[in-house]
Amino acid sequence: MTSQDKENVKSQSAKQDAPTIIEDADKPSMGGEPVKPRRIDRKVVLMAEEPSPSRATRNTMEPLPKRRRKPSDGPGDLEEQRAPDDAPEVDEEGPGYIRLRVHVDEGDMTVRDARFVAGPLNKLSDEVTPGLNYEAKVGRRRVAVGDIPETTEWRGYPDPTGRPELQGHHIVEQTSYDFTVRIPADQIEESSLQDLRIDLFRWKGRGPGDHIDITELSKEPKAAVERLASLRGVEPKATGDQVEKRLKSAFQAARKSTER
């Protein structure tokens, strides 16, 4: 490539007579020496004018039917399309996740149920959208982040008959409510439950479609972010027999899934 060419590679020229760019000077130009047939396995292999039929008999299609069947009028009742026998039960594989149902009562948080769910979980994202958000950490390691659309308000439907005093929702504010935390099964073990920390925030955001990095939440002004509740470690024995069993069973299922 000439120095002029090198200069040209930076951008197209708008000039009609822009110079030709040499891509590879070691290669020939078309129209020079006739192209010689290349050898394939040391032989010159050329196509015959009238190729003879293949004599292969294995791995061939069935012969073309002599009579054409009349096309059907429609698909009729079709069977379900069949997935391979070894296809996973859920569409995509993943380590599965622990689903914790967490109860909040006046700022206190307790675990009230747990189960293992097979399959992938949406990738851990640091981003949250306005509203209620949770962050779960094991020690200092963030293991889950999520949005919770609503929890605290129960609403009755407006009266359909138009009685003026019954327009709009009948609103009841809840002081206790549940929400769900999902933690990838490969991010938490039963033994690390005591180090599990969950915080529930309300972030007011700025507008529709806003996202924020959860690590930035602490930098938001206090008027924009409120910590509603926290959980500092889970002691399975202290959760009650039933929840303890459910926790044990969830982690057992997670272990089995990981082993598979």
Add this chain to the structure above:
Amino acid sequence: MPDSVTQILKSGPPGTKINIAVLGDGFADSDQAAYNQRVADVLMDGVFGHDYFFEDAQAFNIYRVNLISNESGVSQRVYDEKGTPSDASDDVIVSTTLKDTALGYIYSGSWAHCWLESGANTGTLVDDALDTWVPDADLVLIILNEPGFGGCGGGGFQIVTMGGSWAVMAHEFGHGAGGLADEYCRSGTYSGSEPGQVNVTANTNRNTLKWRKFVNPSTPVPTGINDNPGDGSCAGWTEGTKPTNWSSSDDVGLFEGAQYVDSGKYRPVINCRMRGNSPPFCPICYTEMKSKMYTSTGHSFHKCYAGDFNGDGKDDLLIHNGNSILVYRSDGIQLSLVFSAVERVPGSWQFKPGDKFYIGDFNGDGKDEVVVYNSTDWVMEYLGLLVDDGSDGLRLVARYDNAMPGWQFQKNDAFYVADFDGNGRDDLFVFNGDNWAFPYVGMLRSNGSSFTVVNRYDANLPGWQMRPGDRHYVGDFTGDGREDLWVFNGDDWSIPYLGLLRSNGNSLSMARRFDGTLPGWQMRPGDKHYIGDFDGDGKADMYVFNGENWSIAYLGMFRMMDNWLHLTRRYDGAVPGWQMRRHDSHYIADLTGDGRKDLYVYNHEDWTPEYLGTMISHGHGLTASWREDWVGEWNLGSVDRFEVCDFEGVGADRNLFVHNQYWFGVMRASPNLSLLKIYYKWIHNYRYGRNW
């Protein structure tokens, strides 16, 4: 009948979707059909059959839990409301009639009691049902077998009777899924701080308003002020004259009255779904829903296809994402969603990530249909034909499982859309060079509702010995209305070959074979061919580009005449206006509508910026022009993909759909390359502003 579950919307693994559990209470064995119908009517056809939820159905799984109650109908409670129906504090229970139902809900029909209430064990019964039947519910819809009106919801739950409408349910999902505030008004004044929800505000400053990017500068802010605070009404447009084309649900301003007060708090539009239930979500609520659900939808713009699916002359857009398709209709100016299908279309075709789509008018009705082929996701290969369902959607009319008479599908079957019999209906050529002992070519004729193999070539085409590396193109080089087959092989022989096989509608015959050279052109393995009538004589001609086998890039124009390809023009290194480079890629299209096929050309590898250009044919040569780096607001990049189309319906291929993961654009080629539309993450026509 035992309890059971039916997943009625299957979008994906529960951990990647928003999961809705539907439970029924008071539905005895004999009521199950009514329950199923109610779910179908109100949830599937209602909520998920309209606007936002229709569009983003792929973000959701829906599990219909079929709980059998021992008795039909739900328990009843009668209150003496003491003449104050809005005040529950003085109410007295007159009677309670309990029924043995699956969940034990009690209907009262009293507004102040949320219309219904839980029985003694309802919480446990609901938890048990969810735990048993739904792996990971995010939202729970409970339908009571009760004809009276009512509904109560919160915390992701919605409990409704048979008397409600889908629109109210969609409004409630706005709370449950989107965290949206109510926008309706009651008597009262708000004096608190800025509310957290995105669709209500106390801020009247245009410069800091949280939805300011959706407010047209010509719209006054505030737009509507309540002149009679305390009357309980929501303000409409009060500040000056309302524009005649103002949309009460789509045009954004700042209207006083929202979230249970009539002054001091404002909403974005006059009437959104979060106020009036029936209108669609306003731009603010829609954008919030879309943003929150974007990851769960799994949507991207990677797989886009152009086709005129309603026959109006304007090319529409089909987007395939995993197990769903979306169809957007072009009106020549913008795209609007008309069809959304998750998991399957009636017929049935079950969508999968490995589906390949081929667009053509297979029934000759002037509208494009869709052939879909999947050879990777199932235990066998499937081919389906999807046609217009009469209401902007698609339905399957033919499906072939594993084989059709005369052709056994294999993984690497490659299809080419071509009307090879000239009857106005597109047909298919199919080639497989990899999966059998020798290659095959099949001619699959369409009768509009099915395909028939009219001929098959095993190992050889007339005058052509097939090899795995054969590359095929279609184009009518005789001008008889039948599209012919062109085949090139540059790799499997000692010299490259190009064959032109004429179709008579039932079979192929070798019209001309070129061995090693074309007139004025030495064929090489890296030759790339673009078939199209560049001189407007009704016969398909050929462009050939080679950027890799020579010291410089070459582009040849070969005119078809008397069964012979004649060199019209060869460009060595440059077309006037375009310096050719190794990685130039081309798209053939009649950009100007003059009946001559031109070329789009794109290069994102050989220059510092990216270039998109056009090469216009005047029959004997080309004239090029280009844009560098940007086309309007579109920043050209290596990830961009292009689909030639006639989006504007001008009778020319003068538009390009350009797309990558997050961005979708529509470009116009002539008179100069320009950008008509640009969309980010989703296609929505905001009246003002946009979602980025």
